[in-house]
Amino acid sequence: MTDSDISFESGSLWPAIVNRTRRSLDIGALRPIETEQETIVDGGISFDVRVISSLARKAHEANPGVRPPDFNPFLPYEEDLFVANISESHVGILNKFPVADNHLLIVTRAFEEQTFLLTEQDFQAMCACMREFDGLAFYNSGEIAGASQRHKHIQIVPLPLTSDGQATPVEGAIAAADLSSGVGQCPTLPFANAIVRLDDLDALPVTNAASALQDHYHSMLRSMSLMDEPDNTKNYNLLATRSWMMLVPRSREHFEGISINALGFAGELLVMDRNQLSTLRERGPMAALRAVGVLRHPYLSLTT
Ligand code: AMP
Numbered sequence: 001m002t003d004s005d006i007s008f009e010s011g012s013l014w015p016a017i018v019n020r021t022r023r024s025l026d027i028g029a030l031r032p033i034e035t036e037q038e039t040i041v042d043g044g045i046s047f048d049v050r051v052i053s054s055l056a057r058k059a060h061e062a063n064p065g066v067r068p069p070d071f072n073p074f075l076p077y078e079e080d081l082f083v084a085n086i087s088e089s090h091v092g093i094l095n096k097f098p099v100a101d102n103h104l105l106i107v108t109r110a111f112e113e114q115t116f117l118l119t120e121q122d123f124q125a126m127c128a129c130m131r132e133f134d135g136l137a138f139y140n141s142g143e144i145a146g147a148s149q150r151h152k153h154i155q156i157v158p159l160p161l162t163s164d165g166q167a168t169p170v171e172g173a174i175a176a177a178d179l180s181s182g183v184g185q186c187p188t189l190p191f192a193n194a195i196v197r198l199d200d201l202d203a204l205p206v207t208n209a210a211s212a213l214q215d216h217y218h219s220m221l222r223s224m225s226l227m228d229e230p231d232n233t234k235n236y237n238l239l240a241t242r243s244w245m246m247l248v249p250r251s252r253e254h255f256e257g258i259s260i261n262a263l264g265f266a267g268e269l270l271v272m273d274r275n276q277l278s279t280l281r282e283r284g285p286m287a288a289l290r291a292v293g294v295l296r297h298p299y300l301s302l303t304t
Pocket of ligand 1: 074078094096097098105140146147261
């Protein structure tokens with residue numbers, strides 16, 4: 001693959017996302033989840049917590065949209081949500097139930113399990129999109145990591161996530177990580193994590209940038225002893241901005257009934273109601289993340 005194998009024209013992806021969002025809202029194909037925004041400060045991080053509004057919950061309860069258990073929303077995907085052909089192997093569509101606007105899903109054209117390792121083609125599609133707009137790309141590997149769909153999908157939400165202009169609430173914690181030897185970890189985060197700094201990837205052709213990301217990804221999986229696990233037990237979240245990439249191994253999906261996915265580790269949490277918000281306030285988001293992550297273990301080997 002070369003940059004000329006990217007299926008969309010350079011500069012066209014962001015306008016396509018914005019236009020498709022507007023049109024699919026107009027025709028009712030997009031069903032945004034209405035939330036109220038709260039902040040909980042814990043461990044020096046201002047967590048952004050979205051509480052699903054009672055009206056949105058009632059609407060869903062009235063019309064839960066029951067589907068057969070093997071229903072695949074990405075094969076075929078809804079044409080009304082189509083954004084762009086990304087490459088021969090991937091297509092870009094809108095998240096039908098977004099919490100924030102312009103939430104892109106990069107899905108494989110052919111079925112692949114969400115728990116399979118990310119491939120070179122996956123990273124190429126992700127890099128091609130990430131150079132088009134400033135976003136947080138993330139991957140929930142399996143149900144325990146918060147994935148609700150089995151069909152492989154990487155996601156990108158636009159940055160900044162915070163209203164104070166920081167790209168994500170965890171920027172300060174990431175900056176404190178010791179990354180002098182390549183893959184490092186953030187000492188202030190109370191769960192196992194592997195982090196790499198990403199510099200100048202934009203200057204590289206997509207293929208080279210993707211292969212650099214894939215190498216880092218393998219190093220991070222190895223450092224968390226996940227590389228040799230069978231695919232269906234490789235439970236982790238992967239998060240990447242243009243500046244850093246982080247991998248977090250997972251032990252479970254829920255904390256006190258609150259489902260946590262990759263966005264939680266970027267400092268963005270979603271709760272179903274005010275009861276869950278109270279629980280999160282009392283126990284603290286850091287305790288929640290520690291509970292669904294994996295304890296840092298002394299034999300953690302960090303190598304590039
Ligand atoms: P995850 O829950 O992390 O596996 O991400 C899957 C995303 O797919 C969720 O955020 C859903 O909102 C979204 N989704 C569910 N059904 C559809 C659909 N028919 N078309 C597009 N996105 C969907």
